[in-house]
């Protein structure tokens with residue numbers, strides 16, 4: 001058992017460079033490539049294949065897979081493993097994501113790097129277990145109690161499941177934050193071609209470990225060695241004697257539960273370490289936006305029919321484009337504001353009854369009309385349904 | 395091994411406790427504080443490298459203890475300490491993981507994690523401070539509360555049946571299980587040492603008086619009287635078994651309702667970490683055979 005990333009074993013286990021696999025499996029592949037050495041999770045449709053993949057892959061790279069007793073334990077063990085020096089992840093779907101919310105907040109409060117893949121299904125409650133949805137996009141942002149920031153990426157293809165899982169690990173390590181891959185049942189169960197990046201085609205960000213003198217080290221403050229609001233990481237066992245608590249703490253990590261300034265300072269740093277980098281974290285794809293008068297805004301699975309609708313519309317000579325959000329949180333405000341200045345109308349396409357729509361509306365200029373193209377129940381939008389929104393527009 | 399007589403309690407606390415966190419949050423007469431000393435003595439006598447000891451805990455008065463240790467400590471969420479500790483141990487198998495938890499934390503909200511950590515035989519030592527009440531939140535009903543006891547949420551007396559945590563752990567196959575009143579100075583240290591050295595899951599349940607939330611409300615008297623109540627209501631498991639097998643009816647009646655104390659289980663069975671390492675060796679050896687051993 002080791003947390004050392006072993007490229008030779010990883011490559012052996014993953015096999016051929018080009019494969020035809022499911023989105024969920026691509027998440028497991030991405031984790032392995034990123035150097036994940038711990039997975040703790042609980043089976044749930046449509047995310048079980050991530051755990052199953054990890055159960056097969058991880059022991060072969062000397063990592064640990066444990067099927068925990070529930071999702072609360074899944075994320076708890078994932079956080080514990082991170083403090084033990086592992087890159088760690090868990091995966092789940094709606095009901096399990098709901099169970100994880102308290103410890104998700106704990107990971108944010110304790111600045112624990114880890115990755116959570118949420119293969120979304122419809123809800124509330126047990127909903128439609130096998131069918132995809134995008135109904136947890138606000139939960140990932142606001143689902144734990146208190147003030148916080150989120151980092152969430154949304155893959156639209158199986159290849160992106162793999163690539164973005166690696167990216168989630170990089171961001172988790174860089175910002176010391178639980179980063180969520182918000183995929184869904186459609187992409188999770190979809191089979192597509194993936195190309196496994198070679199070692200020199202990947203960039204991995206490794207956790208910045210604490211190195212300074214033990215008696216000078218301050219565990220929960222700006223870094224003492226770099227220009228960063230993210231503190232260096234004192235892995236357990238390395239002699240730093242770090243106390244990690246979900247209570248409001250001072251920069252030494254000691255509970256500071258009765259003073260307003262302590263709390264405010266801590267929370268503002270936890271939030272601004274991410275929002276300061278909003279631009280760097282923004283990742284979008286722009287399709288046919290140069291001369292567009294109407295723009296779809298979408299993400300994840302629903303961006304696929306959206307793109308088809310764009311090409312359909314273009315064939316008919318309509319000036320339609322699309323903005324695909326790969327990073328949904330922190331929200332790419334500026335890109336949306338700029339877009340709203342350029343187009344007359346934005347149509348937000350999502351598999352829920354309106355979540356990201358409200359955020360787009362918040363950041364679009366007043367002159368730009370923002371409407372919602374919702375769909376729930378497990379069916380994806382069809383391109384011709386989206387065309388109808390355009391025809392109404394014209 | 396260092397000799398206990400070489401050091402005073404004062405010295406041992408100076409060596410292992412964290413500056414800046416004391417005094418503890420514990421009330422006058424609380425039993426929890428003693429367990430700190432016991433664990434420190436065990437660490438000292440086993441000559442453990444404190445850098446290689448990781449503490450974990452949930453939420454509650456008892457769960458505050460890792461904060462006082464000058465060592466790595468993961469103060470987690472209510473009930474979840476054992477699940478966090480499972481991941482920590484897997485990622486850091488060479489470290490000893492010691493968990494502090496309360497009866498509410500471990501067997502109320504955290505019962506599911508407790509039974510599974512014990513069942514998996516995860517290599518960790520759990521120090522469970524059982525005060526039969528929710529202390530931190532002001533004295534609500536715990537799943538360990540004696541029948542008819544009064545708490546803020548059982549104001550007319552508890553009608554439920556209590557968990558017997560150590561017996562539960564025995565049934566789950568935990569490698570090591572012991573229960574002692576926290577007022578006994580030597581047996582807990584010995585059990586904690588045995589627990590730390592044990593491969594697999596060990597539970598040391600310490601009966602810990604809570605004068606503030608339990609004693610007062612249940613009219614168990616002042617602090618001294620409460621501590622006496624714990625001692626007087628305990629019976630060594632060997633004595634219990636002897637009386638139940640060979641004692642008079644009167645003797646048998648006299649020990650009903652008492653808390654059995656002692657070492658209940660001490661098994662040699664491979665812990666999770668050893669089992670997992672075996673699995674890893676098996677599958678990686680198969681890969682090496684298939685792909686060639688040269689990495």
Ligand SMILES: Cc1ncc(C[n+]2csc(CCOP(=O)(O)OP(=O)(O)O)c2C)c(N)n1
Nearest residue numbers: 453454455456472496497498499528529530
């Ligand atoms: C999810 C959650 N529910 C409830 C609480 C409130 N709470 C904090 S400590 C506690 C009880 C602790 O009792 P126990 O574990 O027996 O420890 P003691 O304080 O008695 O040592 C409760 C209910 C919480 N912190 N988190």
Ligand code: SF4
Nearest residue numbers: 420421424455529604
């Ligand atoms: S409330 Fe009870 S358990 Fe908590 S510190 Fe006081 S005496 Fe101890």
